[in-house]
Amino acid sequence: MIKECKQGNQVCYFKKLDLLLAKGQYRLVEPKDILYLQAxxxxxKVHLLNGEVLVASKPLNRFEKKLCxxxxxxxxxxxxxxxxxxxxxSRNDKMIRLAEGIELPCSERALKELIKELVL
Known part of the structure; x- marks a missing residue:
């Protein structure tokens, strides 16, 4: 159902993602604990399963390249x-629902890709 990461420079579920936070502090986060990232x-902003929101000093595209x-x-x-x-x-509203009832906007292209991959 979910493809395995095969690229060597990307963080997969057995590695932790390092986040540079305010004042030069780092925090290690397991990718499985990330709900979503917001530019x-x-x-x-890195939204975690436990409800915590971390603000990292890198743009979203840097994480997109790093995560599986x-x-x-x-x-x-x-x-x-x-x-x-x-x-x-929701195809009509172009929204994706995550754990805890969180709904996020989704482009038509990404929604088609997600449906193709996740739905039987």
């Missing part, structure tokens, strides 16, 4: 979602 200018493409999807220009936590979607 915020040259920063990125088989597990994460650029659903919209401002969002990178963890496909493991997708619980539903």
């Amino acid at each position: 915020d200018r040259s920063y990125c 493409a088989g597990k994460f999807l650029r659903s919209h220009r401002s969002y990178l979602i963890n496909k493991v936590h997708v619980s539903g979607f």
Whole structure:
């Protein structure tokens, strides 16, 4: 159902993602604990399963290159979602539903890709 990461420079579920936070502090986060990432200018908000939101000092496209493409999807220009936590979607509203009832906008292209991959 979810493709395995085969590219050597990407972070997969057995590695941790390092996040540079404010004041030069680093935080290690397991990709499986990430619900989604949200662009915020040259920063990125990392929304975790436990409800915590971390602000990292890298733009979203840096994380898109680093995280496993088989597990994460650029659903919209401002969002990178963890496909493991997708619980539903709406074709009419172009929305993806994640754990805890969180709904995020999704481009038509990304929604088609997600449906093709996740739906039997």
